[in-house]
Amino acid sequence: MGYFNTVAEYIWLGGKDEFRSKTRVFEGEIQLLEQLPKWNYDGSSTDQARGTDSEVILVPRQVFPDPIRGGNSILVWCETMRPDESYLHNSHRHWANDIFEQNKDAEPWFGLEQEYFMIYSHSKKPLGYDEKKKQGQFYCSVGTENAFGRALAEEHLQACISAGIKISGINAEVAPGQWEFQIGPCVGIEEGDHLWMARYLLVRLSEKYNITIDFEPKPLEGDWNGSGCHANYSTREMREGSDGKPGLYFIDNAIEKLSHRHMAHMKMYGTGNEKRMTGKHETASYDKFSDGVANRGASIRRGNDTVKNGKGYFEDRRPSSNCDPYLVTAMLFKTTILDD
Numbered sequence: 001m002g003y004f005n006t007v008a009e010y011i012w013l014g015g016k017d018e019f020r021s022k023t024r025v026f027e028g029e030i031q032l033l034e035q036l037p038k039w040n041y042d043g044s045s046t047d048q049a050r051g052t053d054s055e056v057i058l059v060p061r062q063v064f065p066d067p068i069r070g071g072n073s074i075l076v077w078c079e080t081m082r083p084d085e086s087y088l089h090n091s092h093r094h095w096a097n098d099i100f101e102q103n104k105d106a107e108p109w110f111g112l113e114q115e116y117f118m119i120y121s122h123s124k125k126p127l128g129y130d131e132k133k134k135q136g137q138f139y140c141s142v143g144t145e146n147a148f149g150r151a152l153a154e155e156h157l158q159a160c161i162s163a164g165i166k167i168s169g170i171n172a173e174v175a176p177g178q179w180e181f182q183i184g185p186c187v188g189i190e191e192g193d194h195l196w197m198a199r200y201l202l203v204r205l206s207e208k209y210n211i212t213i214d215f216e217p218k219p220l221e222g223d224w225n226g227s228g229c230h231a232n233y234s235t236r237e238m239r240e241g242s243d244g245k246p247g248l249y250f251i252d253n254a255i256e257k258l259s260h261r262h263m264a265h266m267k268m269y270g271t272g273n274e275k276r277m278t279g280k281h282e283t284a285s286y287d288k289f290s291d292g293v294a295n296r297g298a299s300i301r302r303g304n305d306t307v308k309n310g311k312g313y314f315e316d317r318r319p320s321s322n323c324d325p326y327l328v329t330a331m332l333f334k335t336t337i338l339d340d
Helices: 093-101 150-162 190-209 236-240 247-259 262-266 304-309 325-338
Strands: 005-013 019-027 039-042 055-065 073-081 109-120 167-172 178-187 211-214 229-234 291-293 300-302 314-316
Touching: 005 055, 019 039, 019 190, 055 190, 073 190, 093 190, 093 325, 109 190, 109 325, 150 167, 150 178, 150 190, 178 190, 190 211, 190 325, 229 325, 236 247, 247 262, 247 300, 247 304, 247 314, 247 325, 262 325
Parallel strands: 005 073, 291 300
Antiparallel strands: 005 019, 039 055, 055 073, 109 178, 109 211, 109 229, 167 178, 229 314, 300 314
């Protein structure tokens, strides 16, 4: 009978939303989330606690196979909690999960499009950046003079697949050194779990390339696109219709609700969005709600196929690249399904 050790990488967010992680070796094989104990770390070293009361608790929430170590190794995504069992300010999974649990029958599907920049560690400029060039040649590009950082993007794709993360694609984006990966479709809380772990793997893999991953929405000033995290969203009624009404009826109703809570969503959709959402570079205005069909300059976009078929999903183009996916997905669900 074989004997196993399980190598578990506990992963969490530090005080500035940066990834932190440390390793624990268990005797025997860990197969279930319930087998993993809580752990703790020195929060005074991560801007999350005082030195006189430094212990922060790690609460395991999701487990993935570890594609980097391989073998019987796992990645453990954690929430952060104080000893009195109150959650830290940037630990939002429990809040989002409580919202989704209020109406499971709605079956919300999400797909998030995560844009990001690869930055040279030495020059602090995006890979392939040339101030003499204009954007356009880099989008979905091929060739040495056009595509920069493909090796890392491809390795990240394969790592996500090996980890069981629901990644559905990648592509080079509009600016040099800018890429995108898509996570979904996922149901409810699963979207946030999978996107956070995909982000972690990207940052972890970037170490060996000496590349910095930048999730800020406008890292490159001037006439260049910023980075968003567009949210594709649907419920069962939007996909199938209900009570004799087509899915598009429920989509339009949801968009109407969103139009009345625009700034409430913007406050939850990440920081620095006002620099990205100028009404240019495929964005809507930061402080003004809009919607349209196949319009990437609108806050909310309905696809041509959705309108043609009378059902499907819509895209919320407002979330920034540094958003918390738990906040984005739960806010969409709360406004469109739970609120009057």
